[in-house]
Amino acid sequence: MHSTLVVLGYVAAFMTPGLGCLPKEYVSRDGKCCPMCNEGTVVRRDCTLKSGTRCSSCVNGTFMNKPNGLSNCIPCIVCDQGHGLFVKQECTATTNTVCDVSSGCFCKELMDDTGCSLAQKHTQCTPGERIKELGTRTKDTVCEQCQPGYFSKDGVNCTDWTICLDTQVQVTEGSTSTDVVCGTASRQRYCLYIPLSLFTSALILAVLVITGRLTKITNYTHNRISA
Template sequence: MHLLLMMFVLTATASAELNCDPLTQYAKDGECCKMCPPGTSMSNIGSCQEPQCQECQENEYQDKYTSEPKCQRQEYCDKNRNFERPVHQSKKERTTCKCKKGFHCSSPSCIICVPHKTCKPGEGVHFKGNHTHDTVCQKCPDGMFSNSENSICQKLTECADGYTVKVKGTDTSDNVCEIPLRQHLVLIVVCVFISLTIIVGITVYLCKGDARRKGCVEACREDEQELPREANALMVTQEETEKELTIPEQPSTQEEGASRTPEENEDELSTELSAGVIITDNGNYVVQENGKADILSRQESQTQTYTD
């Protein structure tokens, strides 16, 4: 111990004599040597005035000039202790572990994070907690309320003109306002009166419209009734004129023969019957040809007889 103290005194004395910068230099062998800058460490290769510095590795840092051969390790933030995952943005600074949202450090050393306090209904959040301090709650004063957890105290609602307080508010609920019963009745009567007025107005308008339409229809019907009388008179006149001008024509001999109905030839029918024609119970003819049987009505059989 005494030896180390003596060496420190000698080094300080030598530095004082050499007038070395305590922040960027160190004394060695009676000479002021340069240190490596923050974010690096000094390697074994190099000279006093030209040291070889190497960058700190991942999860390491060096926040000042140094002659040490290694950088310092970043602090480990354990997520099982409710810390956020650290983001080491710089190798020149020490990363501080932060508690997750809704948690704060249990002590100044911040070994573990604990949940924030919950402000109950009837209490307001006076100070919102962060990663180092807990939430501070405060009871709502008179005339104010909070109806949910971790909310702020709000002023009780004042009922507007014409309304009364139905349920008085507390520190956990707001005032409930309502319209008095008499005003309810007046409002209902006014609404009913307005509705009836609108209905009556619409009905009168529609009735007037129907009356106008009925007048048009009756006028049209009168015109229609007059037109057939004139048309009938014209038709009677035309028929009389046609009768006077028409000359009766004598039917020709050919038309008389054509208009006569053909007579059945019993001889021809008997011949066809003998050629394989069978008469059914309904009076239809059945023609047999090459093993096929076709049923013919009497009219069809007669037609075939005449066409042949």
């Protein structure tokens, strides 16, 4: 008699809509408590009084990572190579794809179970800047402007401007992206020497001419007075 009551009680619980199900059971579409399908499978047909839940395996490209009462597997994520991701672990019937960050990129959105879901290329420092902090898998590159008196041609390191020698002259001033340009001072002096020499020669000649004329005038005047 006791066994009969237990069986009848189980059947009543099985058939009663809305009744709380056990941890490894799910509520079917018609309100019954049915056994869940295992990981890697989903429900193909709900249980009946005569048979348990019928399950089907997840197909390629889908997975199910926990006991469930669902009718569809979850699509595996795709690691987008065009956005700096690559497949670290392939998707299986029970696990999702795990993506990782390609070299030269950092992760912008990190998921606990699937790795990185969105990556971006490291920032390239521009001329006039230097790399203050190198980029990593989780952080972008940090750039910094070169200080006055320093320049960076390739955006990697800042180098101090060249100091021209005593025998040189500065042809072009430096900037944050270009160095000082020095030139040979001897050419500059030679170019200045030619017009200066010509001017000096002309001045001496003019003095000689004027002096000669004054001498002639003086002699002429003296002769006139003597006569």
